[in-house]
Amino acid sequence: MMANAAFGVMNGEMTIGDFVLINAFTMQIFMPLNFLGFVYREIRGSLANIDKLFDLLSQAPAIKDAEDATELTCANPAIRFNNVHFAYNENRQILNGLSFGVPPGAKVAVVGESGAGKSTLMKLLFRFYDPQRGNITIDGNNIASHTQQSLRSHIGIVPQDTVLFNTTLLENIRYGNPDASDEEIEQVIRLAHLGTFVESLPDKLETTVGERGLKLSGGEKQRVSIARALLKGAPIMIFDEATSSLDSTSERAILSALRNAAKGHTSLVIAHRLSTIIDADKILVLKNGTIVEEGTHTYLLEQGGEYATLWQAQQREDDEASSDKDVKGS
Numbered sequence: 495m496m497a498n499a500a501f502g503v504m505n506g507e508m509t510i511g512d513f514v515l516i517n518a519f520t521m522q523i524f525m526p527l528n529f530l531g532f533v534y535r536e537i538r539g540s541l542a543n544i545d546k547l548f549d550l551l552s553q554a555p556a557i558k559d560a561e562d563a564t565e566l567t568c569a570n571p572a573i574r575f576n577n578v579h580f581a582y583n584e585n586r587q588i589l590n591g592l593s594f595g596v597p598p599g600a601k602v603a604v605v606g607e608s609g610a611g612k613s614t615l616m617k618l619l620f621r622f623y624d625p626q627r628g629n630i631t632i633d634g635n636n637i638a639s640h641t642q643q644s645l646r647s648h649i650g651i652v653p654q655d656t657v658l659f660n661t662t663l664l665e666n667i668r669y670g671n672p673d674a675s676d677e678e679i680e681q682v683i684r685l686a687h688l689g690t691f692v693e694s695l696p697d698k699l700e701t702t703v704g705e706r707g708l709k710l711s712g713g714e715k716q717r718v719s720i721a722r723a724l725l726k727g728a729p730i731m732i733f734d735e736a737t738s739s740l741d742s743t744s745e746r747a748i749l750s751a752l753r754n755a756a757k758g759h760t761s762l763v764i765a766h767r768l769s770t771i772i773d774a775d776k777i778l779v780l781k782n783g784t785i786v787e788e789g790t791h792t793y794l795l796e797q798g799g800e801y802a803t804l805w806q807a808q809q810r811e812d813d814e815a816s817s818d819k820d821v822k823g824s
Contacts, residue, residue, distance in 0.1 A: 495520050557621055559641050566640040566648055570598040571632045571729055571760055573619070578628035580614060588614050590783040591628070596760055603763040603771035605804060606780035612764045616732050619762070620646060632730075650728035650759075654735040656719040658707030663692065664699035666707075666718055670725035678725060686721035688714075731759040735766045768805050777801065 499516040502508035573596040580589040588611045596602040604612050617623055618630060621642050629636045637645055650670070658666050667679055679699075683689050691714055695701045707715045723731065765771045772791040779787035779800045787799050794801035 557624060557642065560639060563639060563641045566632065566635075566637075566644040568633045568648065569729055571648070572596065572598045572634075573730065573760060573762065574631045574634075575615070575618075576628050576631065578618065578625045578630065580611075580618060580623065580625045582623075588783055589625070592780075592784060593628075594778055594785060594788070596762055597775075598760055600775045601761040601763060601771075601773070603765050603774040603777045604780055605765050605768060605771070605777060605801065607804075610780040611783050612780055613734060615762070616651070616734050616764060619730075619732065620649060648728050649730045649732060650723035650726045651732045651734060652716070652719050652723050656707065656715040658703050658710070658715060658718065660705045661702065662699060663695075663701050663703055663718070666703060667699075667721045667725060670722035671727065674725050679721075682721040682724040685724055686717045688717045688721055691717070729759060731761045733761065733763045733765075733770075735764055768801075768808055779804075 495516060499508060499513045503510060503513050575592050575594050578589050578592045579587070581587045592611075592615075594602070604615060606612055614623075618625060619637070621637060624638060629638065631637065632640075632645075632648075659669070664679070667682065668674060670682075671678070683692060692698055701709075703709050703718075707718070710718070763771050763774060768791075771777060774791070776788060777791060777794060778785050779794070781800060787794055787797065787801055789797070795805060
């Protein structure tokens with residue numbers, strides 16, 4: 495268009511004013527067409543995402559409630575794994591005839607090397623999967639006979655990786671129980687040793703934590719997770735390697751919060767840092783999907799077996815880390 499207009503001016507068929515007018519018209523046409531191309535790309539991308547969404551919605555869950563499933567009701571439950579066999583696929587067996595119990599109000603810890611099947615216990619208890627053989631009971635009743643919603647409402651969890659939303663600190667804690675009162679929230683903040691941190695913030699509980707809690711440190715996120723789990727008020731508490739990603743200082747700071755969270759609850763602790771479970775009523779050592787040792791912290795150290803080896807290895811790592819820190823400080 496511009497070339498034809500230039501030739502028209504050269505041949506005396508058009509004036510310079512005509513050329514400027516055509517240039518303005520060209521710009522006015524070009525910009526909407528460019529925007530139209532952007533809109534077209536967005537529509538095509540959205541249609542592809544909608545197809546994926548409907549594919550996801552059409553997926554049937556692998557775990558379904560039984561037709562005669564009942565509501566789970568218990569105040570101080572006992573947990574029991576009975577000869578549980580489980581594998582994510584046929585090529586690798588995770589649990590091999592695992593049997594153990596967690597008495598009402600007791601704290602039982604499970605330790606072992608990576609890949610031993612510790613986190614799988616939590617997934618089975620939540621019924622994210624069902625075992626191929628054996629069963630899991632709460633108060634003597636197979637969890638498969640209860641609705642998943644009622645089962646999960648009785649379980650609180652402090653996960654390894656805390657999921658926080660890009661909203662206020664108050665709303666992230668209230669997520670554990672949206673109907674909780676302000677007094678209940680203040681109580682769990684105190685039990686989770688979160689009060690000093692909250693008071694140090696200019697906006698207190700109205701502080702926005704950022705996407706996935708990026709404005710909080712690892713220890714602060716863990717304390718928020720503990721407060722959230724306490725607010726839920728579930729009789730069963732699961733601690734899934736809750737301090738594995740923290741340094742020694744942060745770990746010591748939240749140990750008392752973990753102990754407060756375990757009081758009065760039936761607790762299953764999946765531990766990587768053995769220093770967090772020395773007060774457990776019983777410690778189970780998991781290896782290749784079976785329990786090779788069980789007992790208290792003191793008893794297992796005296797036996798000099800798998801647990802003692804793990805303990806000594808972690809103590810050496812802590813000593814080396816302390817030495818490196820001292821060298822850097824000097």
